[in-house]
Amino acid sequence: MSIRVGIYGYGNLGRGVELALKNSPDMTAVGVFTRRNPDSVQTLTGVPVYSVNEMENKKDEIDVMVLCGGSSTDLPQQTPTLAQHFNVVDSFDTHAKIPQHLKNVEAAALPNKKTAIISVGWDPGMFSLARMYSGAILPQGKDYTFWGKGVSQGHSDAIRRIEGVADAKQYTIPVESALQAVRKGENPNLSVREKHTRECFVVAKEGADLARIENEIKTMPNYFADYDTTVHFISQEELNEKHGGLPHGGVVIRSGVTGKNGEHKHVIEYSLKLDSNAEFTASVLVAYARAAYRLNKEGVFGCKTVLDVPPVYLSFEDREDLLAKLL
Amino acid sequence: MSIRVGIYGYGNLGRGVELALKNSPDMTAVGVFTRRNPDSVQTLTGVPVYSVNEMENKKDEIDVMVLCGGSSTDLPQQTPTLAQHFNVVDSFDTHAKIPQHLKNVEAAALPNKKTAIISVGWDPGMFSLARMYSGAILPQGKDYTFWGKGVSQGHSDAIRRIEGVADAKQYTIPVESALQAVRKGENPNLSVREKHTRECFVVAKEGADLARIENEIKTMPNYFADYDTTVHFISQEELNEKHGGLPHGGVVIRSGVTGKNGEHKHVIEYSLKLDSNAEFTASVLVAYARAAYRLNKEGVFGCKTVLDVPPVYLSFEDREDLLAKLL
Numbered sequence: 196m197s198i199r200v201g202i203y204g205y206g207n208l209g210r211g212v213e214l215a216l217k218n219s220p221d222m223t224a225v226g227v228f229t230r231r232n233p234d235s236v237q238t239l240t241g242v243p244v245y246s247v248n249e250m251e252n253k254k255d256e257i258d259v260m261v262l263c264g265g266s267s268t269d270l271p272q273q274t275p276t277l278a279q280h281f282n283v284v285d286s287f288d289t290h291a292k293i294p295q296h297l298k299n300v301e302a303a304a305l306p307n308k309k310t311a312i313i314s315v316g317w318d319p320g321m322f323s324l325a326r327m328y329s330g331a332i333l334p335q336g337k338d339y340t341f342w343g344k345g346v347s348q349g350h351s352d353a354i355r356r357i358e359g360v361a362d363a364k365q366y367t368i369p370v371e372s373a374l375q376a377v378r379k380g381e382n383p384n385l386s387v388r389e390k391h392t393r394e395c396f397v398v399a400k401e402g403a404d405l406a407r408i409e410n411e412i413k414t415m416p417n418y419f420a421d422y423d424t425t426v427h428f429i430s431q432e433e434l435n436e437k438h439g440g441l442p443h444g445g446v447v448i449r450s451g452v453t454g455k456n457g458e459h460k461h462v463i464e465y466s467l468k469l470d471s472n473a474e475f476t477a478s479v480l481v482a483y484a485r486a487a488y489r490l491n492k493e494g495v496f497g498c499k500t501v502l503d504v505p506p507v508y509l510s511f512e513d514r515e516d517l518l519a520k521l522l
Numbered sequence: 523m524s525i526r527v528g529i530y531g532y533g534n535l536g537r538g539v540e541l542a543l544k545n546s547p548d549m550t551a552v553g554v555f556t557r558r559n560p561d562s563v564q565t566l567t568g569v570p571v572y573s574v575n576e577m578e579n580k581k582d583e584i585d586v587m588v589l590c591g592g593s594s595t596d597l598p599q600q601t602p603t604l605a606q607h608f609n610v611v612d613s614f615d616t617h618a619k620i621p622q623h624l625k626n627v628e629a630a631a632l633p634n635k636k637t638a639i640i641s642v643g644w645d646p647g648m649f650s651l652a653r654m655y656s657g658a659i660l661p662q663g664k665d666y667t668f669w670g671k672g673v674s675q676g677h678s679d680a681i682r683r684i685e686g687v688a689d690a691k692q693y694t695i696p697v698e699s700a701l702q703a704v705r706k707g708e709n710p711n712l713s714v715r716e717k718h719t720r721e722c723f724v725v726a727k728e729g730a731d732l733a734r735i736e737n738e739i740k741t742m743p744n745y746f747a748d749y750d751t752t753v754h755f756i757s758q759e760e761l762n763e764k765h766g767g768l769p770h771g772g773v774v775i776r777s778g779v780t781g782k783n784g785e786h787k788h789v790i791e792y793s794l795k796l797d798s799n800a801e802f803t804a805s806v807l808v809a810y811a812r813a814a815y816r817l818n819k820e821g822v823f824g825c826k827t828v829l830d831v832p833p834v835y836l837s838f839e840d841r842e843d844l845l846a847k848l849l
Contacts, residue, residue: 214782218661239782293849294842319849321655321790324833326848328648331809331836332802334545380795453805455541455566459797463648466793468707470786475659478780482658500845506651507829509658515621518827521653522620522646 197223198488199256200481203247203277204263205229205236207441208286211477212261213239219481221511225256254280259484262286263477271296278304278311278498282487284480286316293319301498310491311498315483316476317467318342322447324501325465329449333461336451339377341369341390345443345472353418354395357411359403362431364438366394369446380450380460393424396438398431443472482509524550525815526583527808530574530604531590532556532563534768535613538804539588540566546808548838552583581607586811589613590804598623605631605638605825609814611807613643620646628825637818638825642810643803644794645669647828649774652792654829656776660788663778666704668696668717672770672799680745681722684738686730689758691765693721696773707777707787720751723765725758770799809836 198221202209205227216224217240224242233244245253260281264270270287277283278300287296293314304311314320318340326338347367354363373390376383383389395412399405409426412419446466453459469475483501486508490499507514525548529536532554543551544567551569560571572580587604589612591597597614604610605627614623620641631638641647645667653665674694681690700717703710710716722739726732736753739746773793780786796802810828813835817826834841 211780214780218780290849294846297845314849321659323848324655325792327833327844328651328836330848331833332648332805334838378795453538453541453545453798453801459801460795461797461802462793462795464791464793464795465652466791468705468789468791470788471780474780474786475788478659500849502834502841502844502848503832505830505832506654506658509655511658511661514829517654517829518624519621521650521657521829522617522641522827 197221198485199223199225199258200484201225201250201253201257201260201281202227202242202263203250203260203273204269205231205238205244206263207473208477208480209263210239211471211474212263212480213242214474215478215481218478219485219511222481222485226253228260250277251280257281259284259488261480261484263480271299274311274313275299275303278309279307280309282310282484282491284312284315284484284487286320286476286480287314288316288319290319297498297500305497308491308496310487310496312483312487312500312504313498314500315480317469317479318445320476320479320501321467322445322465325447325463326449327502329447329451329463329465333449333451333453333463335453335457336449336461337382339385339448339450340445341374341377341448342445343367343369343391343443345445345469346438346441348441350393350395350418353415354397354412357408359400359408360397361400362398362434364396364434366396368392368394374446377448377450378462378464380462382450387421388423391422393419393422395424395426396434397426397428398434399428440470441472442468442470444468485509485511524548525812526550526552526585527811528552528577528580528584528587528608529554529569529590530577530587530600531596532558532565532571533590534800535804535807536590537566538798538801539590539807540569541801542805542808545805546812546838549808549812553580555587577604578607584608586611586815588807588811590807598626601638601640602626602630605636606634607636609637609818611639611642611811611814613647613803613807614641615643615646617646624825624827632824635818635823637814637823639810639814639827639831640825641827642807644796644806645772647803647806648794649772649792651828652774652790653776656774656778656790656792660776660778660780660790662780662784663776663788664709666712666775666777667772668701668704668775669772670694670696670718670770672772672796673765673768675768677720677722677745680742681724681739684735686727686735687724688727689725689761691723691761693723695719695721701773704775704777705789705791707789709777714748715750718749720746720749722751722753723761724753724755725761726755767797768799769795769797771795812836812838 262285350365444467587608677692771794
């Protein structure tokens with residue numbers, strides 16, 4: 196029997212989940228839930244659309260709900276609320292607030308015998324797993340994370356809020372020499388500036404003061420002031436044409452030592468190069484939705500994370516086949 | 523209370539386990555078990571040495587036994603035998619025989635309420651995990667594994683068996699252009715020859731026929747005939763000086779697509795660069811020995827693999843701390 200999946204929220208991530216479900220022979224998208232007027236929403240593959248108000252009536256028709264809202268205001272509310280009624284998976288990524296979110300979701304899911312998996316995606320998510328495994332294997336070592344080359348939506352939004360800016364895209368780029376030093380096992384101490392640069396493609400409104408815009412970007416606290424930042428003014432056409440996608444990626448490296456006196460170096464590297472940040476994140480969510488369903492069937496309730504889930508639960512293939520094929 | 527670990531077999535791997543345990547604040551090496559005369563064995567860190575015949579008397583003093591024998595003759599016998607009395611971890615790596623080994627160990631461990639984790643290391647092991655996660659996330663895609671640059675002990679041994687050869691070291695080397703094509707997401711179909719080359723450093727005995735030796739190497743079925751192989755004759759001194767170590771490593775890449783028509787490419791790469799193959803494998807074994815002990819405490823019995831173990835069980839740190847730090 197197919198695992199019946201609901202999609203809660205229908206932006207880039209929700210659409211990615213819908214598409215990922217098409218590649219999952221054991222799962223079916225049974226509905227998209229939206230705060231908009233359902234009649235105004237057209238899904239990519241014909242999945243029916245419901246108002247979020249209909250959600251509770253659909254409880255018996257949904258095995259797992261994949262939450263596709265944002266981490267700032269949606270998920271802190273939605274995940275605990277929905278975890279009372281559904282097995283859920285979310286991509287909550289406000290790193291500092293994950294422990295509190297976990298507690299809230301645990302309190303909602305556990306008494307209702309539901310299974311929740313939070314903070315699923317690539318960072319947090321696959322990158323957390325890379326750090327987990329590498330750190331456990333090489334306790335004497337150091338972790339490095341580099342993001343990019345990729346589009347940071349938060350930084351792009353910050354530029355768009357500057358007066359005189361019509362549109363913008365910001366790329367986060369790892370500093371190649373720093374990356375190489377880490378890969379060689381040199382264990383450098385790297386400042387924020389030494390790890391990443393920021394490259395901005397900005398469409399200015401007609402008559403705007405370009406020098407002021409460039410200065411406002413480069414001196415913006417938290418976002419840009421601590422980085423070497425480059426600003427290019429281009430036309431809207433060029434932005435659309437050359438910078439329309441949402442690629443991203445990054446690298447997690449652990450550099451550690453073993454031996455009687457730490458004389459043997461080891462470097463473990465996990466890297467992602469993603470054409471579509473949202474679709475990749477959605478694909479991770481769908482694999483963990485499968486796991487949430489299975490854990491629930493086995494009586495494992497409460498709030499879990501990627502660190503808690505046995506890898507074999509993520510695939511639609513049988514354990515026996517996976518063991519024969521992958522080991 | 524410290525997890526009490528026994529080390530069964532004391533070659534390169536056993537010594538690596540002994541050293542890895544020194545980096546594990548929650549574990550103690552309580553004994554090395556050897557088939558040799560215990561008086562003839564001196565451990566690196568002063569761990570006591572016992573005869574394998576004393577093993578059963580030590581049952582109550584050992585929480586997990588780490589098996590450090592070879593896959594061809596030792597482990598197929600030893601793991602099922604020891605799993606009747608101990609929680610065990612092994613590095614059985616004869617890929618084709620893993621399903622049968624799993625059945626044998628399951629039959630020994632389960633009725634005795636012991637927990638076994640088999641085929642732990644880097645391939646099988648960490649590379650299997652990389653394939654597991656990537657395949658579950660990107661079901662539309664293709665896996666590639668490249669080994670090296672590193673020393674293959676099996677191939678080095680094969681050269682040493684040739685008449686006139688005094689000593690030899692063989693390096694397996696990935697073909698850089700093939701690796702780059704895979705990294706770019708080109709999904710090439712690669713023959714054996716197109717993926718790896720083999721480089722051999724050979725010490726010939728005095729008066730040996732070098733041309734014959736080179737020819738015998740290059741035409742050896744299975745080992746070399748299907749590869750582009752280079753042979754260098756060098757002195758024993760040069761071999762000892764420049765090729766004394768056992769470095770290894772490799773790369774697992776999954777290249778997959780998402781989107782309505784597979785229009786978005788994604789590349790997931792997991793790579794290892796290891797100064798000491800044996801010490802890294804030993805470090806993985808020790809992390810899974812911890813997991814075997816914990817699973818057993820929770821009443822999870824029988825034969826498991828890296829695909830079955832929740833990542834959080836591998837670290838000596840608390841789950842709560844790990845979640846706060848890694849997610």
